Amino acid sequence: VATQRLPGQRAGLSRDDVLSAARALLDEGGLDALSMRAVARRLGVAPNALYSHVAGKTELLDAVLDETLAAIDEPPPGAAAAEPAAAVLALMCSAYEVLAARPALVPLYVMRQGARGERSARFGEVLDGLLERLGLPAARIPEVRRVLIVHTIGFASLAAQSPDDPGERPVSADELARSLVHGLEWLLAGAVGSTTDAAVPDRARRGPGHA
Amino acid sequence: VATQRLPGQRAGLSRDDVLSAARALLDEGGLDALSMRAVARRLGVAPNALYSHVAGKTELLDAVLDETLAAIDEPPPGAAAAEPAAAVLALMCSAYEVLAARPALVPLYVMRQGARGERSARFGEVLDGLLERLGLPAARIPEVRRVLIVHTIGFASLAAQSPDDPGERPVSADELARSLVHGLEWLLAGAVGSTTDAAVPDRARRGPGHA
């Protein structure tokens, strides 16, 4: 992108160029590597050129974060209707994987209120729909949504831990994923059980270890 | 602390002075307000003077974080033996309150692997002891510990959200605390239930809403 330009010539930058450069820096060097000046350097422009396409660093980070959430797999409508509990598990696991794949973003997701972009909103709506289909009364849905998301993001942030600290036991990714699912099942069973006692299928109670 | 000094005179700084200055900045202006130079400014010394008492910013933050965890209330040995489930709830609620009271530290706690100081280690040991007393087999304790801590830190980070974003519904502190406890109860019930089905007392199943 850094083709030599004479002074006064346009760089032909687009907002997407800025976002992808930011994403690339994030993946290569983590959150520390992502500075406005580094993005500009990578694009071959002056640092302040970015402000024509982005309001500031915060907006840039929010955009990258929300864009990332687009990769979350929504459960097919059929599965949502037939097995809502399994669909919740699948949805949360997908969110976990998406965030764990871009570890540097997780602390950001935590620092903010969980991102306010449209992808994030969509994720919440899909989850709410599944919880409704599970038979939860509308009044309990915000709490259960909160609990499930906190759990999932929390485990994503565990998975995102940089291996720069060799002193601690690493906790294999496998073990972490199993704990994630176990916790989700316990939370779901508790949430549903505190309302009706027979609304969660057996397989969401036993966990994958017994499959 | 910033008494006028002639050049060449000692400032009489101690490591504790540096830590408390850092804590004060953190409480007043959040994580952004805590810079080495700001700490030095507040103490009336040159920025590099701090490096005589602290290895660097990271070590300083770790020290403040771990010191904060000292405020977590350990359950009295009697309660731990008689009502281990209730003791777990009390322990986690105390940790939640301590972290929620110093909101700026929560993202840090999340970004690191949950702090590696001795207070943090002590917290883990106490929790492990309670889980053992609950009747959990040793092999399942790491997982349950992980799940409970992720849940608690996650809710602390929710509670720590700065109110700088008036667009979202605030979610009252009360509502948040209730969700925290509900989630803890669900997780405990699930963890214990997946082993023995009668080891968790009724009150840890019903939740505080029915008290």
Next chain:
DNA sequence: ACCTGAACACCGTTCAAGT
């Protein structure tokens, strides 16, 4: 041992100016 002056290599953001 503890502290300062000066410096290095960075930041995010703004302002005025150019095309």
Next chain:
DNA sequence: ACCTGAACACCGTTCAAGT
């Protein structure tokens, strides 16, 4: 509308020097 030069007010950290 898009970009640059220059600047402002910051960072964390290091090095040599002073007492």
